[in-house]
Amino acid sequence: MRIASFVGQKGGVGKSTLARVLTVAAARQEHKVLLADFDPEQLSCVEWSAMRLRNGIAPDIEERVFNKLKTLRETASEFDLAFVDTRGLADELTKDISQESDVVFLPTGTSMDVLRPTLALARRLSKSKKISNKIVLILSKVGRSERLLQTARETIPDAGFEVLDNVWPERDGF
Ligand SMILES: Nc1ncnc2c1ncn2[C@@H]1O[C@H](COP(=O)(O)OP(=O)(O)O)[C@@H](O)[C@H]1O
Numbered sequence: 460m461r462i463a464s465f466v467g468q469k470g471g472v473g474k475s476t477l478a479r480v481l482t483v484a485a486a487r488q489e490h491k492v493l494l495a496d497f498d499p500e501q502l503s504c505v506e507w508s509a510m511r512l513r514n515g516i517a518p519d520i521e522e523r524v525f526n527k528l529k530t531l532r533e534t535a536s537e538f539d540l541a542f543v544d545t546r547g548l549a550d551e552l553t554k555d556i557s558q559e560s561d562v563v564f565l566p567t568g569t570s571m572d573v574l575r576p577t578l579a580l581a582r583r584l585s586k587s588k589k590i591s592n593k594i595v596l597i598l599s600k601v602g603r604s605e606r607l608l609q610t611a612r613e614t615i616p617d618a619g620f621e622v623l624d625n626v627w628p629e630r631d632g633f
């Protein structure tokens with residue numbers, strides 16, 4: 460099972476939304492995909508999943524809640540791909556999940572208020588050899604300011620990290 464996780468130090472940057480849209484896309488491509496929710500307090504993916512079921516929205520998504528890495532590992536024979544959604548606060552569990560992942564996505568806004576703590580987290584995580592080459596930032600909820608976007612695109616590689624070329628634009632609603 461390959462694992463892509465979404466981690467961050469801030470809430471509201473799009474971790475859950477990106478994990479969900481990628482899970483849906485992978486399910487449409489016939490992957491055996493799991494949406495793993497490591498945020499048992501918020502249960503945001505659980506509610507989302509229940510809402511899809513109630514409204515009969517296809518494709519069916521397998522969504523489960525976890526609080527231990529061990530339990531995620533135990534599902535590895537059932538799925539070929541897992542998208543992991545985590546809490547808005549990076550802790551030891553975040554580090555464990557990141558070490559287990561094939562890619563660790565850090566969604567971030569373009570403003571320095573969000574970018575700075577995200578880069579600080581990236582630095583912290585990259586101290587682990589098992590994580591340092593897996594970190595990829597995603598510019599998320601990007602607004603109309605070309606200047607902010609350009610600055611963010613330059614700041615991230617300057618800090619030594621990768622950023623996706625594609626950005627996740629801000630929309631009126633999701
Ligand atoms: N591209 C976007 N444009 C506008 N709103 C977005 C976008 N992506 C996510 N949102 C909204 O922003 C809020 C926070 O997103 P969420 O994915 O829950 O963040 P996180 O999981 O990092 O806390 C949600 O209300 C979500 O619907």
Ligand SMILES: [Mg+2]
Nearest residue numbers: 474475503545
């Ligand atoms: Mg979330």
